[in-house]
Amino acid sequence: MEYIYAALLLHNAGKAITEEAITAVLQAAGIEVNEARAKALVAALEGVDIEDAIAKAAFAAPAAAAAPAAAAPAEAEAPAEEEEEEEEDTSEEDGMAGLGALFG
Numbered sequence: 001m002e003y004i005y006a007a008l009l010l011h012n013a014g015k016a017i018t019e020e021a022i023t024a025v026l027q028a029a030g031i032e033v034n035e036a037r038a039k040a041l042v043a044a045l046e047g048v049d050i051e052d053a054i055a056k057a058a059f060a061a062p063a064a065a066a067a068p069a070a071a072a073p074a075e076a077e078a079p080a081e082e083e084e085e086e087e088e089d090t091s092e093e094d095g096m097a098g099l100g101a102l103f104g
Helices: 002-012 019-028 035-045 050-064 074-089 092-097 099-103
Strands: none
Touching (some): 002 050
C-alpha cells in the first residue's frame, strides 16, 4: 500500500511518477524498496488519469461501506479466524496483480 501512497504523494506534488521518484519517497520514509514492485506500479499507472481514478474511488467508497452485521454466535467465530489466517497467506505481489484494473 505504501507504494500507492508514494505515487499519490508524487501526483499531488505535481511530480512525475517514476521508479526513481517512488524509490526516493519510500526511502525517505524509511521503507525498504522492492524495485520490482516500484516498476510494476509505474507500469500499471502508465496512461492512467489519476484524478479520474481518485474521483471514481471517492464516489464508490460510500457504497462499499455496509452496515455492520449482527453479532454472530460464538461457534461462528472460529471459521472467521481461519479465514483471516488464509488472507494473511496471500503475498503482496498478488495484491499488485490487479492494480492495473484499479486505475484503468
